[in-house]
Amino acid sequence: MSEQQRAWRQYICLACGLIYDEEQGDPDGGLPPGTRFEDIPDDWECPLCGVGKSDFELYEPPAAAAAPPPAPASAPSRDGIVIVGAGIAGWSVAQAVRALDREIPITLVTACQGDVYHKPELSVAISRDLASEQLARESGADAARRLGVRLLSDTFAVGLSPALRQLRTTRGTLNYRALVLAHGARPALPAVLPASLCWRINHLHGFAGLRAALHGATRRVAVIGAGMIGCELAEDLAQAGHSVTLVDRQQAPLESLLPAPATKRLARHLADLGVTFMGGVEITALSADANGKRIDTRCGQHLEVDEVVAATGLITESRLARQAGLAFERGIIVNARTLATSAEHVYALGDCISLEGAPCRFIEPIARQAEAIAHAMLGIEHPGYGHRTPVVRLKTRRLPIVLRGEHSPDQPWSVVTDDPDYLLMEQRRDGRAISTLSVGQPRTAPPSTTLEMQP
């Protein structure tokens, strides 16, 4: 087959899950439609998160089932598959199941409208002036129609009895053949930050609220929490022209993830953008009055702003899992290969799960988790999900920060390159590099490092 005839391929960004489609190209990034992946120049960047071409890999979208498999003479149950949550995880499972089986009933329960969007875009969308309608790639109703899914929108899952294969919702009780929990994680708000006074950018609805509150004026915004999301939002809000103060208990932004040389560069970068970093402070009160909102700290400082955005981390809601007796430790504990929970016929994926005692809240693994679950639920042979630590890319556009490999907070970092524009560090174990951290862009190609990545 000649190059011209070869079918168009798709490639997935391992950091943010964006899909590069050869047929469509990336016109904004200078790649006309029809640009083959191998023809993409090496300095091309992911249009969403900015990692390079080497962090993409071939993506094979689940094919549509050729023909519905014959119904077994005695089906285990007349009930279909029920999915809780309509984020990327929930829709990925619906899609993966449909690719294998066109007939099995699928019901998707979601607290929102189920609109399909790419969540990482939320932390860079204010400066791009994107409305939530523009971020939604497809309405929930359209996606449900396309995939043959019964969508229960504006519906909360309130009770689960695995022994009865019964999920209770605010719109009635559903019996399932298999259940998939894809409800994600919710913002962990400290008691001092009342939900009625601060925005959380964890889904489209919260984003739309913040955007409406900021629209059409320059606002004073406090971003609480200088983790990944907090730093990305601070940059995004500053780029959009708002006056941003980034507040954290730590002395430097991203201190719990990055070594000091990297946090120093990040702090300088944020300062250059006009972000005021208020580190080493503990908030004791957040209150509202006619002029806006007021933040008080233990050390006696106070801050007056128009809007407050909390980026204080995520926590998995445990009530449903606890009620159902599912094993839970900072997330729903799942089998690392099949994504099965401790209860029969109940699976979980995405932000709500815990793998080896820790949550893994990244986009890239979700499609592979969904594939594994779809096969397991339908009883189709599959090698299973293989967990590997995703590439971490901070969506700070002017100062790319990328973490690769099995980085560990306990392991010391050593400097490989320390130029004014570029910092490269690594962690080594047994004489081999296990992870690398790059901050900024090298003027010349970075030295190659070999990583012992997990398969």
Next chain:
Amino acid sequence: MNSAQPIAPASADADEQFLDTVTGIADGPLAGLANRIDQEGYYPLDIMAQLGQAGALGAHLDGNGQRFDLAIAAMQRVSRRCGTTGFLVWAHQVCGLYLEQSGNPALSGERLAAHSQGLRFGGTALSNPMKALSGIERMALVANPDGDGYRVNGVLPWVSHIGAGQYCGALAAVRDAQGNDLGEIMFLLDCDDQVELRQCPAFAGMEGSSTWGIRLNDYPVTPERIIASPARPFIARIRGGFILLQVGMALGVAEGALESMIDVEGQLGHVNQFLDDRPAQLQAELADMMQRLATLARTPYDTSRDYLLDVLDLRAQGAEFALRAAQSAMLHQGARGYVLSAAAQRRLREAQFVGIVTPAIKHLRWEMDQLSREQWPQPREGAQ
């Protein structure tokens, strides 16, 4: 049991003995009266007095060791034989809870003792207020400050387990002379000659619940009648227990239905095997609910969101379960269940009542929806 004196947690033997006594009353005199209570409006105060003497009306009170599990189990035994009497037990139990939790010596002393022993009777008029406080409808009674008390006016359409000389817990919205909203009070409404009890229309069943319309015309609420002022924190505190107790009604009616399915298994099992909701399936679901009920009954005054959601979920599931079980029992029994005196067709109406009595299935779902929603900042004034 003596509600005035706290007693040590009873032993397992004592629990069993207590439930045997309750079962004896339910399976004995009550079973024979069930149809008269349902259709002819026989108000079984004689049975209620026996249940009171057995301790079934006060087991959940702090003074008796806060045994919500036993109070619910007793209601369940009663409801197996007669849903109406199960409902009366619930109304009586929550009224006792109001009296005790009020902390008002005029209510929590002898009055409570007589109430919990079944020497005096009273129910609850919180159907409208519970919905009003949730924002579903408007508060029906209005109280105007008057001296050290209030004058209350308004109409409540149906209040059960009341009658001349009886009483019920009620709520009123407080307004000053200018009509300003001053919150709510909760009080004990004595059905004396200042209260007009109005006949209700004939109901499809549950006629023996002694349900009346109440009209109040400047009814005086003196300090000794106050249960709580302000009422909202009190309601927030008792809401879990109030709803949890109702689960006994739902599960009792369902258990009765299950029994009548099993009764005909020998004769009709060869054809009943083709029906949905078979006894084994329903029993598994019942066991699942009983297990959760046992846990929730240990902390009836937990006001956390998660606890309340668990209680609302169980109550809603119980109501749906009672409806399914009653329907299935009817189909399992066939024509014999359709005889006018058959328990199977009476239970259909009892189960329907469990599904519509406040909080009804729809209200429970509405409440769970409200509790599950995220809170957000208010849009700024002038924001686009």
